[in-house]
Amino acid sequence: MNTHTGMASIQKWSELPGELLDKIAKSLHLYPDYIRFRAVCVSWESSLPKTPNHLPRQFPLLMLPYDQENDKPCVFFSLNENKSYSLNFPLEFHNKFFRGACHGWLVIVDKTPSISLFNPFTNTHIELPPLSLNSKGFECLYKIVLSSSPNSSDFMAIAIIGDRKRFQFFGWRDRMKLAFCRYGDNRWSSLKEMPRSTGNESSYIDVIFYKKQQIVAAKSNGLFVIMDIIGGHGNSIPEIKVMQTLQPPDSVCLDHNLYLVESNDELLIVNRSVEVLSFDNCRDYDYKTTGFSVYKLDLIKNSSGSYSCKWSEMKSLGDQMVFLGLDPSSSFSTSEFPGCKGNCIYFTDDLWDSQLEGGSSRGSDVGLFDMSEQKIKPLHCDPRELNCLPPIWITPTPL
Structure with a gap:
C-alpha cells in the first residue's frame, strides 16, 4: 500500500x-x-x-460572578448539561456592574448614568439613554425589561429606577418608578401616573410585557397595574398609559418581593418570602429566602374595555420551571428540556445592591425551591460561598 x-x-x-x-x-x-x-x-x-x-428555544445559563480586576473569562454554567462555558468580555466592560439580562442581552451599568446592553454570545452592544440627574445625584437602575430583542428597530425598554440614596435593602422599594424608551431615543420618559388615591405612592417592583403586548406591573403595596401603549404610529411618540389598577382579594397574602411570570400563556404572581438574618446598617446585612407562593391571575376584558380578574393559588407548576432574579422572570417546560426537574423555582439574589454603595452584603441568596416538597435546595453549581456579585440567568440568543 x-x-x-x-x-x-x-x-x-x-x-x-x-x-x-x-x-x-x-x-x-x-x-x-x-x-x-x-x-x-x-x-x-x-x-x-x-x-x-x-x-x-435555549435553556437559561447561570452567569457566575467573575474576577473583574483580572483578565479572566466569564463562566456560564448550564444546569441541564451540568457543565460550564467560558467567554471573554471586552475590556471596556471590566469594573462595571451587571443588572440582569433580557432576551439574551446583559444590562451593564457603572457609577455613572450610562446604561449598555451587551450580547456576550455575539460580542455586540447597544447604548441606551443615560439615567437622569437630579438634586440627589443620578437615578439608580433596578431592572430593565425589553419588549423584544434590541437587535430590532422597534423594541421598547421599560426600566424600574429610583434615587440612588434610597437604593438600599427594602428601603429602595419606597421610591421606585417606571420609565421607558424606544430604540433611538436619547432620554427616558417617565410613566404618567394616575391620581395618588389609586396607590401610585407605592413603589414599582416588577413589570412584564404579557403576551408581548399587554404591560402589567406589580407594586410594593400588592396592587397590580395594567397599562397600554398609546400612539407610536408614524412619527408620533408613544406613551405608556395606566389603564387600570387591580387589588388582590383579602384571601391572597403578598409580601413586597413579587415577580410577574408568563407561563404557558398564563400570568403568574410569585411571592418570595425573605428572612433577615442580620442587619447592622442599611448597607451591611445578611438574609435568606425561606419559601415561595404562586398565584395565577386570570385577566378578563369586559365589553367596556376594563378588566376583571380571578385569583387562584397554585400548589404545583406541573412540568414548568420558573427562573427568578435580577432578570425578567421566565418559564420553561421539561418537555422541551428532558432531564431537567420541573415544578421548581430557580432563584438568584436580587436584593443585593451594596457594592454600588460601598457596603459588604453578599449576592449569595441562590437556590432551587421544590414546590412538591416545599424545600429550598442548592444548585449543582452553588455560588453561595462567593462573597461578590450575584449570578445572573441569561438565555443565549444569536439575535
Missing part, C-alpha cells in the same frame, strides 16, 4: 464540503456548541452564518 497516496486522500478539516458542514451545524441544538463549532477554523467561520436560524 502506498501510504503517501492514502494520506493525500484524507481531506483537511478546513476543506469539508459546504453541504456536510451545514448538515453537521444543523444537528447542533445548543447555541454555545454552535459558536464553538463555527470557531474551529477561519474556513468554517466564513462558511457558516453568524446567526443560525435552526436553533430551538
